[in-house]
Amino acid sequence: MSEAYATVAVLADPVRRRLYEYVAKQPDAVGREQVAAATDVPAHAVRFHLDRLVAAGLLSVEHRRLTGRSGPGAGRPAKLYRRSDTTVEVSVPPRRYDLVGAVLAAAVERSLAGADLDAALAEEARAAGRSDGAGGADGPHDEQERCAVVLAGRGFEPACGPDGVTLRNCPFDSLVQQHTALVCRLNHDYVGGVVEGLQCHSLQAVLDPADDRCCVRLVSLPEA
Numbered sequence: 386m387s388e389a390y391a392t393v394a395v396l397a398d399p400v401r402r403r404l405y406e407y408v409a410k411q412p413d414a415v416g417r418e419q420v421a422a423a424t425d426v427p428a429h430a431v432r433f434h435l436d437r438l439v440a441a442g443l444l445s446v447e448h449r450r451l452t453g454r455s456g457p458g459a460g461r462p463a464k465l466y467r468r469s470d471t472t473v474e475v476s477v478p479p480r481r482y483d484l485v486g487a488v489l490a491a492a493v494e495r496s497l498a499g500a501d502l503d504a505a506l507a508e509e510a511r512a513a514g515r516s517d518g519a520g521g522a523d524g525p526h527d528e529q530e531r532c533a534v535v536l537a538g539r540g541f542e543p544a545c546g547p548d549g550v551t552l553r554n555c556p557f558d559s560l561v562q563q564h565t566a567l568v569c570r571l572n573h574d575y576v577g578g579v580v581e582g583l584q585c586h587s588l589q590a591v592l593d594p595a596d597d598r599c600c601v602r603l604v605s606l607p608e609a
Contacts, residue, residue, distance in 0.1 A: 395441040400426060401434040405443060405468075408435075414447050414465035435466050445469040481540045481556035488513055488571060506567075510574035511581070518582020528585040532603055535579050541599055549588060552576070552599035561600075569600040576601045 396402045407424055408415060421431040438444040448462040492505035521535040529550050533543040540556035555561055561568040569592060577590040580603065587606055594600040 395437060395443065398434070400430065401437060404431060404434050405438055408438075408444060408466050409468040411467070414449070414467040416463045416465050420466070439466070442469055482560065484513065484539060484575070485557050485560060485568065485571060488575070506571060507574045510571045511578035514575040514578020514580075515582035516578075518579040518584075520582075522583055524583075528583070528587050529603070529605075531583050532579060532585055532588060535583065536576065541576075543603075547605075549605045550603035552601055552603075553597075555599045569594065572599060572601045576603065 396405060403424055404420055404426065407420060417428060417431050417435060420426070420435065421428045424431070426434075435444060439446055444466045445468075447465050447467070449465055450462050488506065488509045491509045492502060495505040495509070496502040517535055517539065518532075521531060521538075524531040524534045529545040532550055533545055536543045536550070536552060540554060541552040542554035544551045544553055555568075555572070557568050557572070561572075573590055573592050580588055580590055587608075588603045589606055590601055591604050592600055593602045
């Protein structure tokens with residue numbers, strides 16, 4: 386998420402934002418001279434700002450001869466800019482509707498093929514959690530910290546404590562307000578899947594709703 390904030394911060398400069406908005410609206414890649422003429426920004430400043438936007442991943446570059454000529458005497462290809470394919474989303478606190486959307490879509494596809502929808506939702510949410518957990522298996526040795534690293538990446542804002550891990554933010558806030566039971570169940574299955582994927586044996590995901598945090602907590606299990 387910090388990378389996303391850094392990318393958006395590049396647009397804090399009003400001139401840079403104006404240049405980006407102009408380039409983004411064009412149907413084809415444009416050169417610095419065209420951008421300068423359209424925005425009334427000096428060419429030397431245009432070059433600086435466009436290159437900052439490229440470095441941030443907001444614009445992409447291509448080189449092409451605008452005359453259509455080739456071979457000796459055709460001149461050097463022009464450096465052209467267009468909006469990149471990068472999608473940047475920033476929300477405070479973090480929201481991750483892409484995650485719940487992917488789980489719902491996969492479950493609906495399975496239900497259309499004959500699977501039970503409730504079972505498919507639980508399985509897909511847990512599978513998503515296991516996948517994310519497996520990707521963080523090389524994290525800290527402490528199981529609470531290892532879970533916290535993965536869940537922080539999904540916007541849960543975890544806080545480790547003596548009794549387990551509290552998730553201070555629900556990344557699916559708008560959905561949970563309208564579909565509380567469904568989203569809380571998906572949360573529970575997903576977080577449980579993270580624990581399984583990380584192979585953490587000292588923690589368990591439990592439903593424990595509260596107004597000021599996620600409905601799921603990770604509680605420490607008694608030592609055997």
